[in-house]
Amino acid sequence: MQIQTEDTPNPNTLKFLPDQPVSPDRAWQFESVNEAEKFSPLGVRLLKILGVTRVFLGSNFISVSKSDDKPWALVRPAVLGALLEHYSAGIPILNDVKEDKQANPDKEFEGDAKQIVVEIKDLLETRVRPAVAQDGGDIIFHDFEEKTGVVWLEMRGACSGCPSSTATLKVGIENMLKHFIPEVTEVRAVEA
16 A cells, blocks of 8 residues: 655645545544544544644545644654554444534525525535645535625635635635625635
């Protein structure tokens, strides 16, 4: 088994690319062992490594974030070892769980707002999500306020806590959404 490692724009997050799928159906993010226990044996294993603060499971990558006080020289080999052990043992990455506490329940929109939300989600899926996945992250739609035109998005994985995430939201995503959807006036971040 081979696992490539890539830097991300977030200096405290590395992207690990195993030569096998990770979570093809949807992305998962865990920030504690307790949070991961029900959903991901791999998440638990990685979060037990000293210095690891967040694990993000994408379709074909794993983003691991560390605390400021732990150097990658110590954390990276431990993460690689844990990944190799986990895959070699044949342990599932995710548990078969029916209840999903991380799911973002879709709010029901009506009338014009419904069509605007469809357009926002389509732009996020086709233009934004592939770009942020390249950097080891993901973006989740949370809400659209029809009266104010504000779109609420959550940055996850390497994008969460990244120094450039505010610029990504404000300059990149906000400008694109405003260009294609005039009803959008602003993009704001939802804190996880």
